[in-house]
Amino acid sequence: MMNRINVNLPEQSYEIAIASGNLDNLGEQMSSLQLRKKILLVSNPTIFKHYGERAIASLKAANFEVVSCTLPPGERYKNLNSIQKIYDVALENRLERSSTMVALGGGVVGDMTGFAAATWLRGINVVQVPTTLLAMVDSAIGGKTGVNHPQGKNLIGAFHQPRLVLIDPEVLKTLPMREFRAGMAEVIKYGVIWDAELFAQMEASKNLNQHRYVKPELIDSILTRSCQAKADVVSKDEKEAGLRAILNYGHTIGHAVESLTGYRLVNHGEAVGIGMVAAGQIAAELGMWQKEDTQRQDALIAKAGLPTKLPAGVDIEGIIEALQTDKKVKDGKVRFVLPTQIGVVTVTDEVPSDIITAVLRGMQG
Incomplete structure (x- = not known):
């Protein structure tokens, strides 16, 4: 069909x-x-x-x-x-x-x-x-x-x-297993930013990190719901004037980690998983969402076989510096997509650098 x-x-x-x-x-x-x-x-x-x-x-x-x-x-x-x-x-x-x-x-x-x-x-x-x-x-x-x-x-x-x-x-x-897990990072992203039902489906499933054992019905749901979420957002904002920025959830710190490791140590999905953990913890530190939601998100990221800690040897000052070259920087301020509940996020450039640093320190492996 x-x-x-x-x-x-x-x-x-x-x-x-x-x-x-x-x-x-x-x-x-x-x-x-x-x-x-x-x-x-x-x-x-x-x-x-x-x-x-x-x-x-x-x-x-x-x-x-x-x-x-x-x-x-x-x-x-x-x-x-x-x-x-x-x-x-x-x-x-x-x-x-x-x-x-x-x-x-x-x-x-x-x-x-x-x-x-x-x-x-x-x-x-x-x-x-x-x-x-x-x-x-x-x-x-x-x-x-x-x-x-x-x-x-x-x-x-x-x-x-x-x-x-x-x-x-x-x-x-x-598809190699590692690449499947990398894709699951983007699927989890849609659950956090747009589709709480998709998030719940993944929470309820088993073997989320091994595609050979994920039921075809769940694969169909993952593909259909994720593509629909992306289509909805892009249809409303084709060139990232506003809403489309939410698709960068987890990508701000994720991209910094990728470039600092020379695009060799972690793949894109693994970097996004790390970035989502960081964004969730920043949101919790700012009192924007509940600690339980942070725990639910981090548990799902780990369940999908994705890292939740920074790679060994990644310099935190280097990440802070790399954030300044991000495409989404505006007037020197880094824009973060931060969750307020499962299925809802907001965009802000009011994240104090000491909170970013503290969260990253806590994520050192």
């Missing part, structure tokens, strides 16, 4: 299409959008080995002309050098303004392909085919694209909405 969620935007609305076996429908779904024939499929070698031929076969069956480009896996390759490789293949194969780039992979592939599509010939079509839980519920939706600068995450980027987000839960079967 196909589950369709609409992302309603003033200029270009699109669908998130979720169904088991959906990868084989890629060509048909893209044909229905009346996209022109030239396609550049971007992936990484691991994902391409698993799913590249299937995606290309589906596209060719729908009469698309497909070329492909594979990039090294990992956040440390999410840079302008990789974008140059995409441009080179685009130029060599004469991609036109009516052509489409297809991102087949996780968040790194999706962000880079989206940025390349946003900037090639000042903007061509992009279709997102996420293969990780994190990309399915978060990064593939909403049009945020970009690459990292050595001094900070996603400092170079553009908003560029996809024409379609196609999700096939079956591909999660080949």
Whole structure:
């Protein structure tokens, strides 16, 4: 059964299409959008080995002309050098303004392909085919694209909405366990910021940190409810003028931890888990939410197999300094998304630095 969620935007609305076996429908779904024939499929070698031929076969069956480009896996390759490789293949194969780039992979592939599509010939079509839980519920939706600068995450980027987000839960079967847990961080985020029912479903479930044992019904609920939450927020605020900032819950300190560890020690989801623990504790210190809610959140993060302490050797002064380069800094003040109850958060730039420091000290492993 196909589950369709609409992302309603003033200029270009699109669908998130979720169904088991959906990868084989890629060509048909893209044909229905009346996209022109030239396609550049971007992936990484691991994902391409698993799913590249299937995606290309589906596209060719729908009469698309497909070329492909594979990039090294990992956040440390999410840079302008990789974008140059995409441009080179685009130029060599004469991609036109009516052509489409297809991102087949996780968040790194999706962000880079989206940025390349946003900037090639000042903007061509992009279709997102996420293969990780994190990309399915978060990064593939909403049009945020970009690459990292050595001094900070996603400092170079553009908003560029996809024409379609196609999700096939079956591909999660080949996802490494650590990557599944990383995706659960974003799912927990939606529970805290938007959907208390989703949070409760996860609290009641078993084996949340092992996707091979999570019931298909829960996976369906996780995907549908998370994608709906993201679609709701993006539809109300496409370019982060207000409400969309809540999607950064856990990301402010999380991004600082990622960049300080060179994008090698912790992955994005693990960093977000650490950031949510910190944000929850800051909110509790400020008297914004109950200690019991902090405990519920931290227990769920731990249950999902995510870290709740800072990695050993991470310098707290370094985190405080890195916060100042965050994209969300305004007039020198760091904006934090802080919870007031499960399912509700607020945005504030009134967090005293001594509280941030104290909370981080308490999180040292």
